[in-house]
Amino acid sequence: xxxxxxxxxxPLPDTxxxxxxxxxxxxxxLPHFFDCLGSKVFAPIKADINGNIxxxxxxxxxxxxxxxxxxxxxxxxxxxxxxxxxxxGATLALMWLKRGLRxxxxxxxxxxxxxxxxDNPDLIRINITKAYEQALKRYHGWIVQKVFKAAQYAAxxxxxxxxxxxxxxxxxxxxxxxxxxxxLINFTATVDAVYEMYSVMNxxxxxxx
Amino acid sequence: xxxxxxxxxxPLPDTxxxxxxxxxxxxxxLPHFFDCLGSKVFAPIKADINGNIxxxxxxxxxxxxxxxxxxxxxxxxxxxxxxxxxxxGATLALMWLKRGLRxxxxxxxxxxxxxxxxDNPDLIRINITKAYEQALKRYHGWIVQKVFKAAQYAAxxxxxxxxxxxxxxxxxxxxxxxxxxxxLINFTATVDAVYEMYSVMNxxxxxxx
Ligand SMILES: CCCCCCCCCCCCC/C=C/[C@@H](O)[C@H](CO[C@@H]1O[C@H](CO)[C@H](O)[C@H](OS(=O)(=O)O)[C@H]1O)NC(=O)CCCCCCCCCCC
Ligand SMILES: CCCCCCCCCCCCC/C=C/[C@@H](O)[C@H](CO[C@@H]1O[C@H](CO)[C@H](O)[C@H](OS(=O)(=O)O)[C@H]1O)NC(=O)CCCCCCCCCCC
Numbered sequence: 001x002x003x004x005x006x007x008x009x010x011p012l013p014d015t016x017x018x019x020x021x022x023x024x025x026x027x028x029x030l031p032h033f034f035d036c037l038g039s040k041v042f043a044p045i046k047a048d049i050n051g052n053i054x055x056x057x058x059x060x061x062x063x064x065x066x067x068x069x070x071x072x073x074x075x076x077x078x079x080x081x082x083x084x085x086x087x088x089g090a091t092l093a094l095m096w097l098k099r100g101l102r103x104x105x106x107x108x109x110x111x112x113x114x115x116x117x118x119d120n121p122d123l124i125r126i127n128i129t130k131a132y133e134q135a136l137k138r139y140h141g142w143i144v145q146k147v148f149k150a151a152q153y154a155a156x157x158x159x160x161x162x163x164x165x166x167x168x169x170x171x172x173x174x175x176x177x178x179x180x181x182x183x184l185i186n187f188t189a190t191v192d193a194v195y196e197m198y199s200v201m202n203x204x205x206x207x208x209x
Numbered sequence: 210x211x212x213x214x215x216x217x218x219x220p221l222p223d224t225x226x227x228x229x230x231x232x233x234x235x236x237x238x239l240p241h242f243f244d245c246l247g248s249k250v251f252a253p254i255k256a257d258i259n260g261n262i263x264x265x266x267x268x269x270x271x272x273x274x275x276x277x278x279x280x281x282x283x284x285x286x287x288x289x290x291x292x293x294x295x296x297x298g299a300t301l302a303l304m305w306l307k308r309g310l311r312x313x314x315x316x317x318x319x320x321x322x323x324x325x326x327x328d329n330p331d332l333i334r335i336n337i338t339k340a341y342e343q344a345l346k347r348y349h350g351w352i353v354q355k356v357f358k359a360a361q362y363a364a365x366x367x368x369x370x371x372x373x374x375x376x377x378x379x380x381x382x383x384x385x386x387x388x389x390x391x392x393l394i395n396f397t398a399t400v401d402a403v404y405e406m407y408s409v410m411n412x413x414x415x416x417x418x
Contacts, residue, residue, distance in 0.1 A: 041352060044253035143250060146359035154352050
């Protein structure tokens with residue numbers, strides 16, 4: 001079945017500490033999500049998320065022991081960078097990456113919850129808009145918001161999107177949705193834990209791009 | 210003075226043949242043009258143009274003698290790729306690159322010609338729109354056109370743009386415009402020659418993205 005749906009995120013330990021290596025391995029499949037949207041218009045988004053992952057990976061690779069968990073990355077960068085932090089390094093990359101992950105999570109959750117525009121039951125615009133409003137809109141200035149408004153028309157219809165998630169195999173829609181639900185369990189827990197960490201560490205920023 | 214304005218394009222020989230090496234060296238400075246627009250919104254455009262240049266350079270580097278001129282690249286690729294051509298290889302990359310170059314050329318020409326929106330004399334939106342309409346619009350589907358409409362609001366005002374072209378040095382506006390006029394001579398001739406070559410070789414396509 002689906003490329004990225006098959007790459008389940010690891011369950012969180014009781015401590016909610018996230019192992020950097022496992023996390024990087026899991027998120028490395030997520031940029032394919034934007035291929036499922038099926039338009040080149042989304043290439044810049046994929047590139048931005050890939051950039052975040054590359055940046056976090058570079059920090060991890062520089063010292064895998066020191067940066068074993070995401071928590072350690074934030075703590076160490078905070079001590080290294082002083083007042084520049086948190087708008088710097090892997091801390092900044094993960095700050096933005098988590099927003100992209102939240103967007104994906106809310107969009108998928110909204111789909112499995114069956115939220116639909118009754119007038120356009122085969123469009124996913126309503127699900128995309130919900131995800132955008134909750135995950136990203138408040139960090140975007142009016143120009144990027146306008147770009148989003150235009151770009152959302154490039155989104156595929158619901159059935160094509162579900163097919164793409166299932167890698168175009170002829171699986172029944174219900175089977176695909178079951179896979180998505182399964183995927184969302186550890187994925188949502190991980191995204192929640194990253195958000196929680198930014199809140200506890202006081203590492204969240206709300207400047208606009 | 211300006212980074213890319215100082216990198217004059219070479220004059221064309223009487224044959225209008227364009228040496229690949231010299232061309233690649235000259236265009237390599239052009240992506241900085243989009244930095245002069247001063248907003249991260251234009252990063253995807255810069256990336257697209259950089260991609261074109263990288264692709265042409267890879268073909269050239271694979272055999273600098275065989276691919277000595279741009280004309281040779283098109284001729285050889287036509288014979289290699291058969292019916293796939295011209296939507297393939299360096300021929301495709303240069304097809305799109307030349308449209309970006311035309312955009313830059315028309316925008317700069319319109320500025321030095323003093324074309325202004327009388328109601329908003331310090332905006333360059335009128336010049337950007339002219340360049341877009343003549344160089345790119347017909348190759349863009351309605352969604353990308355809508356994205357353009359939104360993105361143009363991120364353009365700087367005229368005085369800031371001219372300052373950026375002059376690398377923020379305190380040069381008089383007239384001095385900067387003189388530099389632009391000088392730059393445009395060989396640049397325009399080169400862009401014209403590339404268009405002419407696509408027309409003669411019947412290599413132009415008008416599919417939409
Ligand atoms: C012909 C005319 C063409 C005109 C061209 C116009 C192009 C318009 C540009 C669109 C923007 C593309 C999206 C990227 C937006 C990015 O600007 C933001 C902030 O990006 C962050 O910025 C930081 C510095 O502030 C660091 O550089 C981060 O980098 S660092 O790693 O170096 O630290 C970087 O990720 N990321 C974001 O907003 C994240 C976006 C996630 C998107 C999630 C899905 C949305 C789906 C929408 C579906 C409809
Ligand atoms: C949070 C929500 C975010 C939503 C994200 C939305 C992002 C919107 C995306 C915007 C598009 C960015 C511009 C890129 C457009 C590109 O699609 C086109 C065709 O690009 C070509 O395509 C070919 C295949 O068909 C090959 O891949 C070429 O690649 S190849 O080398 O492999 O052969 C490639 O260049 N290039 C273009 O249209 C060229 C553009 C030049 C631009 C010139 C200046 C315009 C200035 C405008 C100033 C206002």
